[in-house]
Amino acid sequence: MAALFVVTYGVIALYYARQRATAWFMVSYLLGFLTPICHLLILYTDQVALFSLLGYGVFLGGIVMMAVGIQAFVGRRPQWRLALLLWAAGIGLRLVIWDGARNTLPYELLFQLPFAVAAIAVMLVARQIGQAGPIRAMLVGIFGVIAAHFLLKPFLVVSLGSGPTPKSYLGSVYAVVSQISTGVLLVAAGLCLLLLVIQKALEETILDAETDPLTGLTNRRGLYRVGPRLLVEATLRGEGLHALFLDLDHFKAINDRHGHATGDSVLVAFARVLQDLVATDMLAVRMGGEEFAVLIPHDTTGMRAARLADAIRDALKPFAEKGLPALTVSGGIVRYRASETLDGLIAHADQLAYRAKRAGRDRILQEPLDRSSERSDIGWAEGPRLVAG
Known part of the structure; x- marks a missing residue:
């Protein structure tokens, strides 16, 4: 033996x-x-x-x-x-x-x-x-x-x-x-x-x-293993959960102008920003390409998500000082509703990020708590801070 x-x-x-x-x-x-x-x-x-x-x-x-x-x-x-x-x-x-x-x-x-x-x-x-x-x-x-x-x-x-x-x-x-x-x-x-x-x-x-080899963030496989559990916990405990979807602005232009190696460096640097700012109970994911998502539990009002989004945008300002191309991000914040699927939640946040891009980029839109409200694009206009609805 x-x-x-x-x-x-x-x-x-x-x-x-x-x-x-x-x-x-x-x-x-x-x-x-x-x-x-x-x-x-x-x-x-x-x-x-x-x-x-x-x-x-x-x-x-x-x-x-x-x-x-x-x-x-x-x-x-x-x-x-x-x-x-x-x-x-x-x-x-x-x-x-x-x-x-x-x-x-x-x-x-x-x-x-x-x-x-x-x-x-x-x-x-x-x-x-x-x-x-x-x-x-x-x-x-x-x-x-x-x-x-x-x-x-x-x-x-x-x-x-x-x-x-x-x-x-x-x-x-x-x-x-x-x-x-x-x-x-x-x-x-x-x-x-x-x-x-x-x-x-x-x-x-x-x-x-379940780890993205370039950025070290969780990939889609990890999202679909951990994400449903976070949704179930949010439902059982009656605590809110928000999804923050982020899309880097003009990333294709960065690749075309500076090369894919620089583009990879930008992705790695952005992932490091997320790793530094995301709390241990949150889940940061690289969805693919230049798209990222963060699941934020224990957040009924969306303030945790708003503060995180605000901090991410502020952290991008020194990129030029680090020898990287200037970078901005567009995104959307939505609240999870009971019985909603993970795919539905992410897709909803993605749609809001798309609206932010169409509205001029460099902004993160937050859905109001009441989805029946017509005011569904509360968020940043030109300024860096979240505007309360």
Whole structure:
């Protein structure tokens, strides 16, 4: 089983650039794989002391490496000094009790203590995993059980006995119970870690598929996955939601006059403006070409949308100072109505943006709260600020 985990984590680390941290899980189970090898060498060689200490060290190192791997997996810098200190302290304690009386509670407790402490360290580090959910909870729980398992082993060995020497231990009933129980728990931990790795890989794949490669904004695919949820939440909570549609003015002329590379730079710079100004609960989308949209929840009156639109227009003024062509934007702000589809909402905002272009561009029109009103082009005329209707 350890070998299978080594191969699986190794393949993931090799072929998925964003999953390089799984190489530490590979190392962890590789060290665990060496433990039974050391046990076999105890049986079939005369170097009993050497392979007893080596088996103890690689098994402890495998658990410690698990904590290092999880820290790397969550994007944190591994605490190598603490990991090395924990491992060295465990080896030192093993050497201190080397000639102690086997099958006694003090000796066995001290023997198992480093493994229990290392498992607790993994449990604490696993709580830092940002992917909340049952998988993380299971991982934390499993390492809690592993820690308790190591602390219960001394009582079991005193009851069953493990023999007077390392070779006799390997032929004892206690060894069978100990190795099987530990193995089952570490297999469960490996499966949970594998599920976390797969979950993260899927999330990153979805994110890549839903991200516009040029601007880094959400694309249409992401809009149609997240947008309906925002509409449902707005309906259930009775909170308003507005859509802001934005169309860059004279963008074709920018491409024709300055070249497509400059046009791309303008799109990237405009996307950066949106990223800087859009709140975390909003959704900014590149619809395609020079068209963008923002879904703005928790906005009953449209003031959030109006302030955002105002800030976007102000942020475009320094473009010329940055060596970019002067840029203005036309747009429309509409409020979501219950039972309206996402396509209908976006299309309605797009129509209002089209009217803004026909009215002379460089303006954002806002639909009144009462759609039955004839005054449907409240917005900016020539000035930069929203005019209250």
